[in-house]
Amino acid sequence: MGEAMTDRSLAPPTDLIERQRLAGGASEDLLSGDRSLRAAFLETPIRYADRGGGLVVRGACEPEILMIRSGFAYRSYVLADGRRVILDILAPRDIAGLDNIVAAHPSDEFTAACRLGYHALGAAEARQLMTDPRVALQAFALLAEARWRANRLMIAIGRLDAQARISLLLLDIYDRLRRRDLIGRPTFNLPLTQEQIADHLGLTVVHVNRTLRRLREERLVICDRQVVIILDLERLRALVQGLPVAADLPEAVSQTDC
Amino acid sequence: MGEAMTDRSLAPPTDLIERQRLAGGASEDLLSGDRSLRAAFLETPIRYADRGGGLVVRGACEPEILMIRSGFAYRSYVLADGRRVILDILAPRDIAGLDNIVAAHPSDEFTAACRLGYHALGAAEARQLMTDPRVALQAFALLAEARWRANRLMIAIGRLDAQARISLLLLDIYDRLRRRDLIGRPTFNLPLTQEQIADHLGLTVVHVNRTLRRLREERLVICDRQVVIILDLERLRALVQGLPVAADLPEAVSQTDC
DNA sequence: CGTTCCCTTGATAAGGTTCAACCACGGTGG
């Protein structure tokens, strides 16, 4: 945070100064919007779901917006022929389902990947919160971030081979957990079956399995029984070189609560 | 699985009424936000770009938000090894680049697919507009729609074969143009080269070419020299069955201007 | 102690890529 400010303030032209002022103002708004939004979630009772359980009951009274408190979940869509696509993976502190604020019938569903705690806000309440422009801006930013992640995944599925896709997934989760200070070492728990990984990356279980074996044999990363151990971060990153980088995603703020 | 289907179709009545009321209130806001947003665009001078030209100069002073006036454009990302991914296709009336309101450095770029007219709004101005909650909500809705489309594409690239992917693309463009009353018949101009289609769908030029031939031989759709003629809408739709449907996307409003 | 879920591995086939060549078309310049 601090260093980004300093190197930007070295830029001479008035244009840039103006922009910095605005960006600074916006990021303050974002921060305060973030706090309000999370505070609203924390006022709702915490709910729990077991592995495989849905987080939002289909056809229930009203769509909901979620904030994950602990554990992992995923958003998925099931094709007519039963094949499944996992569109997004949700880690603690993630806020999901924001689309429901404006879109009536969600076509995708949330499922717990392991035992999990979360908060839920009704769409109407959330819409109410959106009247605060700072909350609206933060919600907007969260949606933009989700989109950014979707783009990355699209690029990966469209143009990367199985090895790179899996590396990307593991690195992304790693980076996400690290930026939230949820882990320190390159070792973490990833409660996804190989089938779920396959559905997320547009592959088959069998191929995921073989590719994981290859990654293990090459001593890049071990992924055994939901435990991921990254052995060679450098070489792993080299496999997915050339993708857009997180760089200016926010986070790393307000570690205090949640 | 089976029960999910049933309770989707016959949801409890009172809830539905309530939801409609809420959605109705929100949709008024959306409508008025949409008008304000488009009005702001229309106040900026119209700009033109030639085929292959970038819509936003990279490294320019400030990121911009775009509204397409006429013609097609696409948003793309270029991998380190030169391979390209086309993440989104933009048709007239589309608003793109909204992420720039909150994200500093866009990693993707916009390119004109043919000669094209558009309006651009600076990120700062756009951020200013967002202080109106109705505009913020509409911007939010636009972003959600873009995300919805990204999801569909992800599903397609991850789980559908080449034939279904191409069918999906052609049908999507068709539906989009139709809902905006830009065409009436199942025939339209699609200014994309086969290579661009390939980059959009995660395929190679060669394979796109062969698949288009097959679609033509099966008398489903003819795609020749940037002109698409859908011969059998029914059978074409059958190929992409099981994907989320547009259903409650807005549009079809305020045809008056732009 | 069987059942279930998930992982693992082999054999085979399909869908897609790569390489390479050729064609058609619309400039552009001599």
Add this chain to the structure above:
DNA sequence: CCACCGTGGTTGAACCTTATCAAGGGAACG
């Protein structure tokens, strides 16, 4: 007017990544 060139489209053959089918194994759980 025609030769020349570049871009985009078309096609064949070989190859490779990934899917499919099938079967077996191990751990958790009632």
